[in-house]
Amino acid sequence: MASSQKSSGTLSGSPIYGARGFAASHSTTASTAADYVYFSFVTLATLGYGDLVPRTTLGRMLAVTEALVGQLYLVTVVALLVSNYRQSTR
Numbered sequence: 001m002a003s004s005q006k007s008s009g010t011l012s013g014s015p016i017y018g019a020r021g022f023a024a025s026h027s028t029t030a031s032t033a034a035d036y037v038y039f040s041f042v043t044l045a046t047l048g049y050g051d052l053v054p055r056t057t058l059g060r061m062l063a064v065t066e067a068l069v070g071q072l073y074l075v076t077v078v079a080l081l082v083s084n085y086r087q088s089t090r
Contacts, residue, residue, distance in 0.1 A: 039063075044070035 039052045043066050054060040 040066065043067050046071070 035052065042049055042052070043063050046067055054063045
């Protein structure tokens with residue numbers, strides 16, 4: 001397929017990002033739940049592979065929010081674990 005004819009494909013049907021929320025560079029087929037879990041994991045881990053990207057402004061804002069909330073959650077859990085460990089060693 002010529003480069004001008006390549007389609008980026010869309011991931012549709014996401015309950016979070018809506019029918020036109022993502023552009024996928026790896027596939028032109030409909031998305032699966034695994035695609036959404038993969039995107040969420042990559043976002044939360046702040047890896048940012050770039051093979052799935054939010055297409056709309058709302059999707060981008062939600063992805064940034066998910067990344068920030070995920071990092072805050074991780075920091076909170078680690079702080080609680082350290083605090084509990086310190087209390088148990090006294």
